[in-house]
């Protein structure tokens with residue numbers, strides 16, 4: 001099975017997402033060895049926040065959710081600490097800045113373009129991105145300048161703060177072809193964990209908390225669908241834990257699937273395992289499988305009545321036909 005990543009063909013469809021799993025050469029090598037068809041290295045930047053890094057990165061895993069606390073200086077690598085891999089493996093740098101001014105992006109992107117096949121633009125740390133004065137004009141100009149100046153493709157990474165349909169319109173205007181999905185969800189810390197009465201550890205308190213987990217998958221699906229419909233090549237991820245999740249994104253039109261948390265928790269070997277299971281679901285050719293799957297009726301009817309609301313199957317299975325809105 002072949003996927004596509006930033007216009008390049010890759011073996012399989014899986015990509016190692018920018019994260020601690022790609023923050024040094026050893027980890028990135030383990031992703032490739034573990035079965036990732038491409039890697040997106042940990043984000044680098046030429047900017048630093050004025051305040052010093054407050055502490056180490058803290059992670060806390062509970063009830064299927066990974067909570068991580070960090071800050072820009074701790075999380076984002078200076079340019080001279082960027083990972084440089086040689087060899088054939090397909091690789092993209094990830095670059096962040098704190099403004100939308102091209103001069104904050106261009107020198108770092110130029111350096112990264114020397115040893116990578118493409119550049120992901122990490123917009124996560126621009127505070128209230130959409131509220132930046134003159135946002136639309138500045139954003140489109142930044143993308144236009146970067147595309148004109150760089151010898152490799154660029155791929156903006158979206159997060160929930162940037163609604164899919166709005167992003168699609170601006171990215172189209174800027175002539176962008178590749179999109180990366182989906183960055184984490186920023187969330188205040190929970191006071192205590194429902195049911196367990198377990199208070200969150202003190203070291204997790206404070207700002208800069210993100211939450212990761214399978215709950216992101218429906219969001220990722222919505223972004224994938226919208227962006228694919230608008231004609232972008234999408235490297236989709238966020239909430240992918242198994243082959244079935246990845247298959248859903250492929251069905252919606254994703255060209256490749258990026259994974260982070262599942263690999264951080266269960267090891268680099270997850271790439272090979274998920275790709276193997278995907279081969280079992282999809283077979284050799286994605287397009288053939290997509291066509292066959294989309295042609296199948298989504299629901300096999302189990303009752304004779306056909307209710308226009310489309311709920312009859314659910315109602316029959318649960319023996320609650322009386323509640324079907326169209327049954328009268």
Ligand SMILES: Cc1cc2nc3c(=O)[nH]c(=O)nc-3n(C[C@H](O)[C@H](O)[C@H](O)COP(=O)(O)O)c2cc1C
Nearest residue numbers: 017018019020043122182183238239240259260261
């Ligand atoms: C600890 C941690 C650090 C991350 N650092 C970055 C980063 O530097 N740049 C980036 O674009 N995404 C970063 N991410 C986000 C992931 O690339 C990915 O978008 C997100 O975790 C959702 O995918 P997942 O559900 O597979 O984890 C990080 C995620 C985690 C858990």
